[in-house]
Amino acid sequence: MPTDRHIVLFDLFGVIARHQRPGALQKMAARCHAPTRTFTEAYWACRPPYDAGRHSASAYWTAVLRTLSLPHDADTIEELRLTDIDSWSRVDDRMVAYVRSLRDVAEVALLSNIPSDHADVFLTAQPWLHELDHVAFSGKIGAAKPDPAAFHHCVTALQAAPADFLFIDDREENVGAARAIGMEGHVFTGREELAAVVDNWLPTGTT
Template sequence: MAAGHRIVLFDLFGVIALQQRPGSLARMAACCNAPTDAFTTAYWELRPPYDAGRQSAPEYWAGVLRLLSRPADPGTTEELRLADIDSWSRVDRRMVSFTRSLRSRARVAVLSNIPADHADAFLAAQPWMHSLDLLALSGKINTAKPEPAAFHHCINALHAAPADFLFVDDRAENVGAARAVGMTAHVFTGLDDLVEVIDSWLATGAGSPTASRH
């Protein structure tokens, strides 16, 4: 398989970008005078349609506030929306550098669960991402991991075969979903381990027994 056909497909949060800022959910809960535990439950339970672009930010936040029996006034929903975007805004600089350097050896793409308004803000703050071969952002493509459609979107958009991909994600559920559509996939635990996995995969070919053990 030609090197130009090999594609490293990265998750964003927990891999290239950092996870949500510690304490963010408690601060958002305080914005609407809600208990942190109840806010956290509502925040995550209602998230999937928002992540997948099937619900707007105002619709999502109105739903969260309604579940918490709090008024969904425009000022509160916008305060929560902006606080939420900021909470997911950090990147791992070492991973950014590695991702950019990898483009000399393979095509590089991102498949991330991220609402559309978050995606706009993130890309504005991280313009280097526009140079990647594909940005498959769930709020923009209307499907989210671990749905098979999210992976097939990447396959079709890059005119590739599943075996052309090495998918890297910190969630085992998403790695399993990628393998189910025929991709090689790796559960991300850190850069040092990832470098070894990618070097081996590029040296031996996508879908090799060595690569697929990870």
């Protein structure tokens, strides 16, 4: 049974944070002396276990380099790891301000697909994350969207019911997965549209 709680659960990248920095994959591919397309395919093909906390950064980059039939020495792996973290480090300051403002009228949480070592850096660089009611990073909780376990983690952590949540993500498959367990869901396209959706979802008089 739902309660009278209202929890806005945000995705991070593509909503509050920017997508990967343009040119980052080309830069990493050049470091490996590999074609960008081939490198990009290996980068994403090896990513799911890393995002879900089943592979360490070293294991992930070793897998990428082995896929490319390239040497996987520690210095190369560390350089790629740091370049990768930096490429995902940008936030939309207007969205950060909006998310923080919502805490006056609702509980606010975050569920992001992000490796554990990336998450550690992000938490240090973005102190506003510590203001939220709950932060769930896939690499820390051992489940990545659209796995239902990622959403159930948030339900359990906040001692809530799925119907208490409005989930915001820029990917339809993730929003669909949230809806499948009983959450409300919205595919993010912009701050103004989102603000209208949130205002309509919250009880009258709270915004």
